[in-house]
Amino acid sequence: MSRADEAISSFRALGRLIRYARGYRRRIIAAASCSVVNKLFDIAPEILIGIAIDVVVNQENSFVARLGFQSPQEQITILAVLTFFIWAGESIFEYLYMILWRNLAQRLQADMRLDAYTHVQSLDMAFFEARSSGDLVAVMNDDINQLERFLDGGANDLIQVFVTIVAVGAVFFVLSPLIALLAFTPIPIIVWGAFYFQKRAAPLYNEVRQKVGALGSRLSNNLGGMATIKSFTAELREAERLRVDSEAYVQANRRAIAVSSAFIPIIRMAILAGFLATFVIGGMMTLRGELNVGAYGVLVFLTQRLLWPLTGLAQTIDLFERAMASTRRILDLLAVQRQVHDEGTRTLPQPARGEVLFDQVSFRYPESGAGVEQISLQADAGNTLALVGATGSGKSTLIKLLLRYYSPGAGRLLIDGIPVEELSMHSLRQAIGLVSQDVFLFEGSIRDNIAYGRPDADDAAIVEAARAAEAWEFIERLPNGLDTPVGERGVRLSGGQRQRLSLARALLKDPPILVLDEATSAVDNETEAAIQRSLRKIAHGRTIIMIAHRLSTIVHADRIAVIDQGRLREQGTHRELIEQDGLYAAQWRVQTGAVSEGASAVAD
Template sequence: MQLFKKFAKYYKPYKAVFFLDMLCALVVSAVDLAFPQILSILTKTFFTQQSNVILNGLLKLGLALFFMYVIRTACRFYVTYQGHVMGAKMESDMRQDLFDQYERFSFSYYDRSNTGEMMSKLVSDLFDISELAHHGPENIFISAIKIIGSFVLLLMINVPLTLILSAVVVVMVLFSLYQNDKMQETFMDNRRKIASVNASLQDSLAGIRVVKSFANEEMEHKKFQTSNQQFLVSKESNYLRMGIFHSGNNFFEGMLFLTVLVAGGYFIAQGTLNAADLAVYALYINIFINPIEVLIEFTELLQKGISGFRRFTEVMETVPEIQDDPNAAELTNVKGSIDYKDVSFRYNEEESVLEHINVHVDAGRSVALVGPSGGGKSTLCSLLPRFYDVTSGAVCIDDKDVRTLTQQSLRNAIGIVQQDVYLFGGTVRENIAYGKPNATMDEIVEAAKEANIHDFILTLPDGYDTFVGERGARLSGGQKQRISIARVFLKNPPMLILDEATSALDNESEQYIQKSLDKLAHGRTTITIAHRLSTIRNADEIIVIDNDGIRERGTHETLLAKNGLYAKYYNMQFQGK
């Protein structure tokens, strides 16, 4: 019932269409039920009169029936067309809600989730939900009217025969309910297996360059084959259950006809039923069985839709780990001082990453974090824009705990340049404008000039309207990095995080990028993570951090003079130079 209530709320914006759809379905059902009754009445009254009376009345009768079926056709069209459109709109609403929910999740959710499986929930699951949204109420409503209506009319023809028929229907329903539970299990398993197929596909295609560079196509073939084969086995199990379900119900449908024939013949022999009434009875049996067949066929759609909606609600009911406080304030008039106050952090129940970290950065000053991989440098930076929340302690900007600020205003005040640059599929102009979606072309060009990428862009075939390819595949690493820097120039935030922004570049590209970064960092509070120590010599403070926490801190010169861990790293990089 809870699942039904959650599903029903998506009908709310389309109440008018829904109720008109049900009205049209009612008209269609009424016409179908009326025809055998009209035939029965005409057989006993109209067609027993003289031939001239029959001939004179046929035109009126034909026009009346023609008008009735024109109305039925119009109603059938509305049910088919607008009903499907309503289902598609509900699917679109659910897809938007699911996408928005994905956007709310913190990095922790993506750390433990697979993109392929998430896409499966967003696309294939919701298609089946759309079909259920349209066909569900319509099929149930029409079938209920036809079954109840035809059952009442069957009782009016012959009560004993109808009661015998009911016994067969009860056995048929019990069989269907039992098989329905079995089918539901297989449909849920189908969902999990196809999500696994999507995950394997996404993983292989996203890493296709690595696959080919290691000539590991055969390995990927086997990995995909495994998930694909598991899905096939799941489908086979599903089709076995469907085969038992459908063939069993077809058998019971045959038993209904057999019951009518044998029991009807017995009642004719007893003189309690005439042959004409049995013929009309047989017509109503067809109307009675047809909605049963529809419901049987609908069961497959129902199970697919329910299993898909369950997976949908699992995501929608997942509470984002990082949310705005109900009284969260906007971060305004940012000066840019940063404080990490006794900060500790761990991922779930895993081993602690950071323990009792204290760092202060004055507004407009620069701090560099150095140390071995896995020491917590990137994690420390991720706590500032609340990509993760501290386990204990507090991160403050201008003496305001970041947890008391709205995420949007907080992140608008922070610019991030990462080692792994992500460019969206689109043009150079669109990618730079991502830093400020409403930016003018002049602002975009100015940002590109600040990032030393403008002249290069002009050499491209379509200039700023040149497509960069998926993830910027048509550009070099240095070019992508400068576009990402232009993006941050355009955003113009008071605080910066530079996360190993030059570590993946060659020396020449590094020099260009470093000039752009120096210009970008001027006058802004900056936290830099760097492995190349030559890029941080001018930092106001350098903090050496490893698995044991903060080991050393000071300027480049003072740390070299200490001849400690920083000096060791520096000498390792520059020995022989």
């Protein structure tokens, strides 16, 4: 992308940001106004110095004398008073713009992060399956922080550079157009140099970011795999690898520093050229009487005031472009549209019966083409429906369609006779409790996690749910009981304990439909037996849909459906399916080593 294209893209992003931030316009205008006034006050002392020189040299014939102050003493006093108020004004407006810009940056980044998170939270599960969580965290954290850094200082710097050029340029052209032309001559060189050095430094700093990313990744992986490192006595090897990555980071920084450090000294020489032109030619004009001595002083002092701020222009522009690139990513995320819309207005009657019907349901994932085809299946209210089949056969897809993570391409799903798309998302998902194979616990206490679906639940209800899930026995043995921290993702608990807490969490929600997505596939036999006992207790009056690979866990299900390659191949009770001697019976023999007749006897 060319520099012009980058500039156009950045200003388009700025326009989008301004439209997004229309509720902050008063704050933006106030902050920008304070930046402008502060810079005008900042320039004024140099002008006053020139006027003071004029007073000392010309006395009764000075510029101030023509304003009605005849004696040099009065003139100096007036200038002293003006200087006080100008410095006070500069300090006041510097305080104000810093407060306004920084508070604006904090408020905007906080609101933007909340807007982005709220919007992402409302998106379909398909979005999360297509985007990495690390990428989303980078947008909602790093990119928003990048915008905050620009608003914190870069916005003020851009405004003040522009005000400096306009205000100082106006003074120069009023006093001496020739010297103005000479003073402004280095500006194109300074600007070109700024962008040249930025272009040279950008790939070097990209390399620095890559090296620091590799270093951070190495540290994160090693800290997370410390048990493995110790078990293989690989401490010295990993320390050497870290040293290599750290040294690569140092060398990348050294190359970038060598380029960036050369910028200021070279640009300083361009500033010197402009300063010398003003100093020498202005001095000659003053000696010849073509320029007032006070005006000459103003021009000399303002030349450096004009050119020096431009040395930071490259850094400010770089900050601006980074912020606008981040803004594009943030606003693009906010522009992502939902595919599954929450347009239903109906709610399930209370108490809901929990009858679930899949009527000729078909669905295909856009990327892979996998899915389900013309599935017709019913889970009667208060009964248990088990879904079995090979990995990737479509079992979990049916659950995702039931929860409206996706919308079916054809067919209908109904709960208690009501199409799910006519139900509000809240009513639909409140009616379903999900216990998945991959249990997710939030950092906090056991109490917090069990009560996640009912934050207002009292301890009695929490304990009852824990007992029903056969979790209370191990909770009671913990030093802090319900107040025991579970750690990040429940890392302080065993897999079986996490699974039981997940079941307790679903039970406390008390849904009419309970979905168990391979909830016992990753637990030991004791935990599986405990969960099976829990299910027998809680199944009464509740519809249960189970996905299972272990057929031994579903032999008592009221209906078992065999899904193969996205189609319903068989359905019936355990005994009926064994007698059919089809896919289910074959899988039963693989898992138990039994023959069909023996399996039937077991079923009895």
